[in-house]
Amino acid sequence: MSDMMDTLRNEENMTPKQIEILKSAIELISEKGYYNTSTSEIAKRAGVAEGTIFRHYSTKKDLLVAIVTPVITNISAPLFATKFVDQVFHEDYNSFADLLHAFINNRFEFAQANVPLIKILLQELAFHPEIQMAYKRVFTEKVYPAFNQALDFYKQKGDLQNLPNDTIIRIVVPTILGFMMTRFILQPDKEWDDEAEIRQMIGVIMGGIGAGS
Amino acid sequence: MSDMMDTLRNEENMTPKQIEILKSAIELISEKGYYNTSTSEIAKRAGVAEGTIFRHYSTKKDLLVAIVTPVITNISAPLFATKFVDQVFHEDYNSFADLLHAFINNRFEFAQANVPLIKILLQELAFHPEIQMAYKRVFTEKVYPAFNQALDFYKQKGDLQNLPNDTIIRIVVPTILGFMMTRFILQPDKEWDDEAEIRQMIGVIMGGIGAGS
């Protein structure tokens, strides 16, 4: 749980009660959904009075946004972290496959540490325009450009077929997402050989978009 | 809309009011979600008294299930229709790529005609165990076996690499789903060259899993 709280915690300090509220809200909402979770339930599990929730989050939806927004930011963080971009362009990765491997491993660990948060994000994205906004902004301003840059770079390098970037993205992203959803949400209890799965997936992806094919 | 009602209508007749109720429920729920749509709203839009809804669907959730269950069945219908299986095994399709093409085209048209229904299915799947049950049953009993059969067949024929079926499915299905979601839900207003998109997608998929690579 501490990892997950790292994802959420901003620079300012939170009171212990506020942390309890967030934890409880995350547990309950990820289990039962936003509309099936009442503030009184959250308060009870957090060991806090119902009014206390509204001292910290003036609205139930505010509480949801406070949970979900940092996830959106963090999910895509490495993609636009200066460090990452630098690594790519300073050829820390010899090939697109290497980059993909590093990227997937990194995001895999993040997902593993934040399953409940990601569940909430996926489930509620459809219903809350506020969240959709945040998501779209991050995607178009950060993720998409970073992706494009990287793809252009490795195309130039001869690692990739000359497909439109959009097409490549539409292959790569759902494949990764699909794997993660299956891995963590649909069949979390299956025995997975994660490393093998990832290698295989990359093999197939590169078979589809790599230059050699 | 008439197409969509075909997806829902059973053999027996519905009263005009019942059809109106279904239509209104579909519109509203697909726009705003199940929990943000009240039965009084549905009644108002359907031009019907609120009690009339409960004469036909004894529960609000019953109404949802009546909307969503036929979609689950129809989404996967061609996969387990005798006709389809026959076609596959009587070599109506010379290659897995051909099969894929026919399949995607067919499902693309279905999706196009049923966007609101599919939106509802995707959005509510997470929260209603009844729906999850129906989905799981159809998937494990129908879709998955049909897929396996087809994959085995074309593997034997030498069309496909010798990857585990599960891995192939985990590549192919999310890729197709991802495309459709982008096409019909995330960016429905973008100008799409559907035929080209599909061809490209198949190219990449076959690059990843086809025998030639």
Added chain:
Amino acid sequence: MSDMMDTLRNEENMTPKQIEILKSAIELISEKGYYNTSTSEIAKRAGVAEGTIFRHYSTKKDLLVAIVTPVITNISAPLFATKFVDQVFHEDYNSFADLLHAFINNRFEFAQANVPLIKILLQELAFHPEIQMAYKRVFTEKVYPAFNQALDFYKQKGDLQNLPNDTIIRIVVPTILGFMMTRFILQPDKEWDDEAEIRQMIGVIMGGIGAGS
């Protein structure tokens, strides 16, 4: 059941549907009470459309009154039947104890044949002014005078102590009612030696109010 319908049937003929409605209403209301029984349930059990009930009884309460009013009349019928009064005054019964015995036996059989109807009467008496009216009228106009007449007669004859009639009634009536309620409603399944019970009860009553004591 045929006996019970005798209690209800007036001179005019009823259609078979109407009889079915009455039967079903009696069963359901005596089991679950008036407010827990819906007209649609009654219709279903009667094998009749809901509207048909309202063709015969313009109101749900009308139906109840149609069930309960004849019971009130019949419960007390023997008390004011000319025949009964005649018997009393022509000394068909040698003693008040004899009269009591005949009376209790008679009412016992009536109760036995009409348990559901009596249950309904007892349960709903409290809530429906219409029923209370009917009950009060019958009691003050018929039962009470007949009782007084008989008591005066047997007092004069020296069978009874010189207690106020009201006091005697307040001993006799609740004792009989209490026995019947215990016998038919509270503990209907206990094995009863009815004849012995009745004899004992009369013994005690006469011990309390009879002249010998």
Added chain:
Amino acid sequence: MSDMMDTLRNEENMTPKQIEILKSAIELISEKGYYNTSTSEIAKRAGVAEGTIFRHYSTKKDLLVAIVTPVITNISAPLFATKFVDQVFHEDYNSFADLLHAFINNRFEFAQANVPLIKILLQELAFHPEIQMAYKRVFTEKVYPAFNQALDFYKQKGDLQNLPNDTIIRIVVPTILGFMMTRFILQPDKEWDDEAEIRQMIGVIMGGIGAGS
């Protein structure tokens, strides 16, 4: 009313609103019955929002049970209070008639102070299994054994005829109940000479079951 609230109040404190709710519920339900009294009416009379009722009693039926259960307990309280039993066996009462007199006086006062509560109990007993349960438990575990003990004691002492206890109880209890119902519910407005009535009633009862007869 304060007396009545004593019957209901548990050791813990109630908020003033909760007291108002109870009072209003008792008034309305005893006048019109449970099913004819809506929670909104209760709220209005109590000067409280409807939601407030459900904060204190999670169900309308819970409210009813909260009203009725303490009555059941208190109605029979003296019968199984150690003090009462002691009194009986330490011959505080010289005869069964004395005991009866003390007992009736005591219960008469209780009834007088709790008419609405008792009305509710009598009226709703028929329809609510929860209440029936509570009633049966108290009767078989407390009232019945205490009665038996007392009857055996005074039989041995030669005060009572050798009738079966059950028969005695079936005479005594309905007679007392019948008197109280007539006195407080059926004809509360008649001018009563209570002391005389009670004396007379005891006379008759003892005439019926006493040893001298």
Added chain:
DNA sequence: TATGAATGAGCTTTCATTCAT
């Protein structure tokens, strides 16, 4: 800052009653 009783609008659901067929 924290509490939790109180609020009241809004929800789903029930059901006696009506009426066109």
Added chain:
DNA sequence: GATGAATGAAAGCTCATTCAT
């Protein structure tokens, strides 16, 4: 007469939010 779809008022209940303490 009989039907049963339709009605709509009213019910019990939920819950995010407020506010005096």
